[in-house]
Amino acid sequence: MQKPPLKLYLAAPRGFCAGVDRAIKIVEMALEKWGAPVYVRHEIVHNKYVVDELRAKGAIFVEELEEMPDDRPVIFSAHGVPKAVPAEAARRDMVYVDATCPLVSKVHIEAERHHDNGLQMVMIGHAGHPETLGTMGQLPEGEVILVETPEDVARIEVRDPARLAFITQTTLSVDDTAEIVAALKDRFPAIVGPHKEDICYATTNRQEAVKAMAPFIDAMLVVGAPNSSNSRRLVEVGRRAGCAYAQLVQRAEDIDWRALDGISAIGITAGASAPEVLIDEVVAAIADRYEISTEVVETAKERVEFKIPRALREPA
Incomplete structure (x- = not known):
């Protein structure tokens, strides 16, 4: 026919992308260096095929540090982790490698810099996404307010409208994010944005x-x-x-x-x-x-x- x-x-x-490629190489090189098993906190990247391939080579994927022993290496996923995670790994004397994408790390550094300057953060992102949890976890609780839509912007309560900055998850819709940024600037004219676009x-x-x-x-x-x-x-x-x-x-x-x-x-x-x-x-x-x-x-x-x-x- x-x-x-x-x-x-x-x-x-x-x-x-470069961040994903790097994260996968990190797991493969860790397996070469230390042998199996190597533990990975959360899926290294969000793809079942990739995760299954690495699992077949000896990677063990878990959600939290408490699920792994102290004497095996652990890798943190490309999405980034809250500050409490490497702190806990260090407390347990674990060998760990951070595979956080450098462009996500850039957002983490931005958030810390604004916090050090006394600004409260507004994060544009998706609730529950590992990257959002990791970024919000760079600062003390209550210092980052999450918004997902322009409608959220109208509802948030801030400490001081004149002392605000915003950051974004790196994997958002460019157009949707622009709408939320416009709503933030409309309601809070003094809000400080990133020097360079956070969306990667x-x-x-x-x-x-x-x-x-x-x-x-x-x-x-x-x-x-x-x-x-x-x-x-x-x-x-x-x-x-x-x-x-x-x-x-x-x-x-x-x-x-x-x-x-x-x-x-x-x-x-x-x-x-x-x-x-x-x-x-x-x-x-x-x-x-x-x-x-x-x-x-x-x-x-x-x-x-x-x-x-x-x-x-x-x-x-």
């Missing part, structure tokens, strides 16, 4: 590529995990940019083929924690059903690299 034709647009950049380059670049691709496609598939903030934002950005159908898929087996019936053009992108092997798998599944012609929509080139912590560069 002849396969129907389909134009496939591949977003670029897509998939792994990878999140911004992937959203821009989706916006550029959206006018040409009938449907879009975002390869990523349901607990991945930046992946979920890509689905929302695609819909907002005019894509009639956008679906988040972890693997090719998750594709809803009925929803794609009758389409002539599809876009593929991936969240910053999704490996290229999963994107290839999705493209191969589409090629099994359609006669595809492929075009890359590139909006930026990424050449960012982050150093591996010294502890792993030194011999055992």
Whole structure:
């Protein structure tokens, strides 16, 4: 049977960012240096395939330090951790390596600097997300107020409207965040913002590529995990940019083929924690059903690299 034709647009950049790449290397190098098992507090990045691959190599993933012994190394995930976590690891004399993305660490440093200057913090982020918990946990309780929507801004109570600063989670929707920032500046004209945008380059670049691709496609598939903030934002950005159908898929087996019936053009992108092997798998599944012609929509080139912590560069 002849396969129907389909134009496939591949977003670029897509998939792994420098922070995710670094975090995965940290786990792999820790296993090489200290042998298995190496413990990881929380999923190192939000992707089941990546976590399962590392688990097969000897990584053990837990939620809290109390679930691990004192005599094995522990790695903190790319999302960052509250200050209390490394403090507890040090108290227990544990060997630990911090895989927090340097761009998340930048937000942590910003928050501390503002706090030292006597400013109360407003954080734009998602309640319960590990990055939000880690960032809020850099300061004493009550010093960071979380807002998720412009409506939240109208309801918050602050200590002194003239002594405020805001920070953001690094994986938010650029457009949604701009609306919340506008609401904050409208209500608190003296509020201090970051010197440089907190939303990371990878999140911004992937959203821009989706916006550029959206006018040409009938449907879009975002390869990523349901607990991945930046992946979920890509689905929302695609819909907002005019894509009639956008679906988040972890693997090719998750594709809803009925929803794609009758389409002539599809876009593929991936969240910053999704490996290229999963994107290839999705493209191969589409090629099994359609006669595809492929075009890359590139909006930026990424050449960012982050150093591996010294502890792993030194011999055992």
